[in-house]
Amino acid sequence: MKIPVPSPQTSVPYTQLPIILKLQNVTLAYKNALAVDGVSLGLVAGDVLGLLGPSGCGKTTLLRIIAGFELPQTGTVEIAGELVTGNGCLIPPEQRHVGMLFQDYALFPHLTVAENIGFGLRRMQKSERRQRVAELLSLVRLPTLENRYPHELSGGQQQRVALARALAPQPQILLLDEPLSNLDLQVRLKLREEVLAILKQQGISAIFVTHDQQEALAIADQVAVMHNGKLEQIGTPETIYTQPASRFVAEFVTQANFLPAQLQRNYWVTEIGCFALKTEISQHKGDLMIREEDIILQPASDGAMKIATRFFLGHEYRYSLYTPSGKKLYAITPASIALPIGTQVNVSLKETANLKVFESQ
Structure with a gap:
């Protein structure tokens, strides 16, 4: 199911825009310690949500719940209007139409760039797969590196390959778990801009996990601030910065x-x-x-x-x-x-x- 993304010229109240992802009262505890505590939020189709908070606040756990890698004790997760978690339902990760981009790239070292990108497209005809891989190589600006192996690439190039692989099956939602934190500052700033441009060009909804306040404010349409497993505040970057709802948000986001x-x-x-x-x-x-x-x-x-x-x-x-x-x-x-x-x-x-x-x- 594809949800249409409103054009920038469309004047629609934010609360009336189509929701691609909905979480309701999601809670997950490990050995009586709450990792995610009653989180409810929605992601508008075509938007980038910045999930911001310090280490250990539950960001990655929440991302894994959305992907289907973790099962919460309570709450529900809906993707494109379909219940995928909760009320006795658990749709496996491979059936959720969700892509994931990890911090450590997670590329297969024995596969070439083209083989890594095409790994999730094995059900396609070879000619279609080659065409899709070529399109993605062009999209991430690596059109001539299809025969190289991951160890022959720079960190920024490896992350571009990982992004292309995550985009290959055309996911409805892309989950990015601090994907740029291992890169040096100049590469991170450049790649951050490129990733955002690709997401917007492709009309892909995304959740971008980060502990970098400037990064979240720069790339996100909406920012969700987490603390000790709870959702402290969600809103536009401008609202989060100028109108913090709690002292923690004021301290963490604006120092x-x-x-x-x-x-x-x-x-x-x-x-x-x-x-x-x-x-x-x-x-x-x-x-x-x-x-x-x-x-x-x-x-x-x-x-x-x-x-x-x-x-x-x-x-x-x-x-x-x-x-x-x-x-x-x-x-x-x-x-x-x-x-x-x-x-x-x-x-x-x-x-x-x-x-x-x-x-x-």
Whole structure:
């Protein structure tokens, strides 16, 4: 069953778009330890979902449940409207029309590039298989390497072959388990762009597992943040970054600062200033989230704080400094603003700063 993918010009509310994958209350425990805890989510046809979270949060386990390699204790999984897991149903992996791209490539060392790509196409006629392999070699930009073996390829080339092999049977959903983490930075950035372009060109729905915040925000139509087996938040990259639903999301995705804040009348009072903010927490004490890029550093001989460290990141500097009470703050400034370590500064916030108060921990 193929689900039509809306064109970019189609104006349809996101919640009304066709769902290719649906998980409902999926839970899996190993020896009384919850690996996946009541996860429910949906994947729109043609979209890329970035599954983001730290190591051990349940990302790969959730991917294996979708693929059919793991059986959850509770919950259901539907693919293209068909129940594949749950309520007594378990469709085997090879019948789910799902492709998988692994972190370690998992290529057969004794097979050539062409043989690796065509491995899942053995039921095709030889002429059709050769044509399909040639199409995929061209798609992943390896048109002349069909007779090489995996050990004769670079890491980036091996991952391209693995991608072509996963795409060969024309899966409805492609599952990518941190596929670029073994590559160096320049290759990873280039291949990330190429993989996304191929997925969009082919209209393939995908789930991309990563622990890299920038990677998830860059490639995904929707980002799902996981923590301790739970789904903390799901939304567009812009929503996840600007409107974190929990303190964990704010810390993990944006690396935000947090300062103790006290509600006095209509203002949240901190040691760096007072801020009029609406908040959903019921307490009069909380922690104010301040993003690093929203902090302005103003050198002053009588400044209340002092630059402790400075890291040059190419197009920007990242500073650390301590508040009078000893709280550590990080601030990011353009590379044109270079403040030596030890410089005394006053701190203010940009007018556009997106602040939020969370319950104290």
